[in-house]
Amino acid sequence: MTTDAKPSSRDRLLEAAATLTYAEGVGIGVEALCKAAGVSKRSMYQLFESKDELLAASLERRAAAAGRLLPEEDDARSPRERILHVFERLESQSVAPEFLGCPYLAVQIELKNPEHPASQVARRIKQGMTEFFRKEAERGGAGDPELLARQLVLLFDGASARAGIRADSLAGLIAPTVATLLDAAGMA
Amino acid sequence: MTTDAKPSSRDRLLEAAATLTYAEGVGIGVEALCKAAGVSKRSMYQLFESKDELLAASLERRAAAAGRLLPEEDDARSPRERILHVFERLESQSVAPEFLGCPYLAVQIELKNPEHPASQVARRIKQGMTEFFRKEAERGGAGDPELLARQLVLLFDGASARAGIRADSLAGLIAPTVATLLDAAGMA
Numbered sequence: 001m002t003t004d005a006k007p008s009s010r011d012r013l014l015e016a017a018a019t020l021t022y023a024e025g026v027g028i029g030v031e032a033l034c035k036a037a038g039v040s041k042r043s044m045y046q047l048f049e050s051k052d053e054l055l056a057a058s059l060e061r062r063a064a065a066a067g068r069l070l071p072e073e074d075d076a077r078s079p080r081e082r083i084l085h086v087f088e089r090l091e092s093q094s095v096a097p098e099f100l101g102c103p104y105l106a107v108q109i110e111l112k113n114p115e116h117p118a119s120q121v122a123r124r125i126k127q128g129m130t131e132f133f134r135k136e137a138e139r140g141g142a143g144d145p146e147l148l149a150r151q152l153v154l155l156f157d158g159a160s161a162r163a164g165i166r167a168d169s170l171a172g173l174i175a176p177t178v179a180t181l182l183d184a185a186g187m188a
Numbered sequence: 189m190t191t192d193a194k195p196s197s198r199d200r201l202l203e204a205a206a207t208l209t210y211a212e213g214v215g216i217g218v219e220a221l222c223k224a225a226g227v228s229k230r231s232m233y234q235l236f237e238s239k240d241e242l243l244a245a246s247l248e249r250r251a252a253a254a255g256r257l258l259p260e261e262d263d264a265r266s267p268r269e270r271i272l273h274v275f276e277r278l279e280s281q282s283v284a285p286e287f288l289g290c291p292y293l294a295v296q297i298e299l300k301n302p303e304h305p306a307s308q309v310a311r312r313i314k315q316g317m318t319e320f321f322r323k324e325a326e327r328g329g330a331g332d333p334e335l336l337a338r339q340l341v342l343l344f345d346g347a348s349a350r351a352g353i354r355a356d357s358l359a360g361l362i363a364p365t366v367a368t369l370l371d372a373a374g375m376a
Contacts, residue, residue: 024300025213025215025300105349106297108353108355109288109293109297109352109353110297119353150361151365153355154356154365155342155343155346157349157355158344158349159342159346161293161297161346162341162345166302167311167314167341168341168342173335173338176335180369180372181368184372
């Protein structure tokens with residue numbers, strides 16, 4: 001349990017799966033994953049039942065480890081500021097050259113199968129975001145918190161997808177759009 | 189040039205590429221495409237330089253042939269109604285079991301390469317949609333037609349993606365969201 005321990009085979013596989021799937025898509029082969037992780041195929045199949053399971057687990061870990069988009073619970077800010085924070089983070093992440101949009105949306109679009117284990121993990125992670133928006137909308141006095149939450153995650157997915165494919169940049173776009181929806185929902 | 193002519197090898201390849209790529213992703217193999225089209229690999233490579241080129245051409249044809257989302261030019265309706273029409277069409281298409289979201293967005297997300305010939309075609313097709321929104325916004329007196337057009341195509345991509353992965357349905361969601369943005373832009 002020392003912090004300078006070398007990453008385990010399992011960790012290296014999870015990291016390689018998260019990184020390579022994001023950069024190249026879910027079609028990435030087991031050979032390439034094992035090579036990048038420096039782990040034999042035999043070891044991989046001892047650790048994970050299948051590539052599908054490895055992919056699902058890598059998304060779980062990514063969600064736990066990655067630079068979080070959601071603010072800390074109970075910071076001092078208003079619900080409106082806490083919602084805007086998510087989109088400010090997205091906007092600043094989106095300018096990185098390696099940004100390819102939301103990894104959880106991409107995996108679901110690529111797999112084209114809501115029942116795939118990795119689609120299920122991705123859907124659950126994004127439901128956490130919707131739930132965050134819903135709670136903040138409720139606390140902020142939105143007229144219809146459920147609708148506002150659905151609108152905000154729809155904006156999030158549209159914005160991250162369009163920035164990820166370089167169809168648009170989010171500057172001067174996402175912040176005013178979110179503000180318009182918050183205003184219309186009656187959130188101060 | 190008779191209308192009951194059997195589809196050519198070229199047409200069958202374009203059709204198979206559009207259908208199979210949409211259903212299974214850009215990773216679909218040349219073998220599978222040729223098999224579905226009933227065309228030999230040799231013939232395919234006589235007609236198209238590469239699978240990339242076939243994919244790009246299939247998107248062009250899909251855009252020309254598919255059930256159009258945009259209204260006819262110069263129908264009698266107002267710009268606001270013409271914009272809402274696009275989202276009504278999207279909402280009604282999205283309930284079909286085979287709906288997997290916007291094919292042009294999916295291809296770009298899957299290819300992860302804006303320079304790929306098919307990404308370029310897809311981007312151009314979607315730019316046509318942005319341009320439609322911009323023109324209607326201008327005609328309708330929107331305060332900032334450019335911004336409104338970017339917002340609308342962002343909504344379109346978010347909505348079609350979320351409906352395509354079955355994360356949400358568009359009922360009671362997309363129409364009020366579009367209306368809020370049109371209202372905020374000052375479009376009667």
